[in-house]
């Protein structure tokens with residue numbers, strides 16, 4: 052079992068209320084998924100912290116076994132002119148932790164990017180944050196990191212079989228940067244749900260379509276950040292560590308790429 056290669060997201064498409072979220076997080080933890088993704092804009096830092104504290108006490112899980120990732124939103128970069136440490140303190144308070152496993156810039160807003168990244172590097176060196184990174188980057192952003200003395204530990208990008216992000220992934224694998232895929236199932240878009248390729252590969256391995264897609268991420272070196280409002284589905288998606296895709300099947304799934312983008316960057320990150 053290598054369930055630390057799956058991250059449960061509490062943002063888009065996730066339950067946000069205490070009861071709904073606790074049910075799915077319980078299902079995740081019972082399946083040994085111990086990594087979680089949040090952000091201030093999701094409004095789930097506090098409820099996630101509370102639920103993890105309760106489940107850790109109940110199931111005797113130590114803090115070191117958990118991986119808790121949050122983000123700095125664009126408005127926070129702008130409001131503080133990149134001096135974001137006060138927001139990290141308030142995130143730690145909300146999450147009920149004394150360090151954050153991973154902190155990501157949510158959107159690489161050009162005006163505040165450099166100062167924010169400098170703050171991130173300081174926080175990492177001080178130990179308040181264990182890993183630092185950036186979401187929503189393309190190859191051109193990654194190349195710009197050559198000018199800094201610290202490259203990201205992690206990037207998080209929209210990625211699924213309809214959007215394979217080959218250039219970014221090759222760059223990251225070459226430079227030792229971990230890649231996380233958000234919207235890894237593309238919300239089970241009908242082009243995936245109806246794909247003959249995915250159906251055949253899934254049948255061959257005795258797995259569901261969703262399990263096959265999540266396994267494709269892992270077998271291409273990427274960590275998926277998925278979500279569901281259904282405890283049963285969370286358990287199903289944890290069951291992907293007893294098989295591996297063949298190189299041929301990986302190529303077939305990757306051939307579904309059409310560079311499809313669900314989230315409009317220009318709306319969320321003006322100037323990107």
Ligand SMILES: NC(=O)c1ccc[n+]([C@@H]2O[C@H](COP(=O)([O-])OP(=O)(O)OC[C@H]3O[C@@H](n4cnc5c(N)ncnc54)[C@H](OP(=O)(O)O)[C@@H]3O)[C@@H](O)[C@H]2O)c1
Nearest residue numbers: 060061062063064186233234235236237238277278279280
């Ligand atoms: N950094 C960023 O800018 C950014 C942006 C977006 C998302 N994220 C992160 O990524 C996480 C996941 O994002 P996402 O929700 O867009 O992606 P996703 O995990 O690809 O999609 C989840 C959605 O797909 C549905 N689904 C899953 N399996 C299904 C199946 N077999 N049949 C039908 N529907 C199915 C789920 O419905 P059910 O609830 O019914 O299971 C849910 O509505 C977020 O929670 C967040 O943590 C980050």
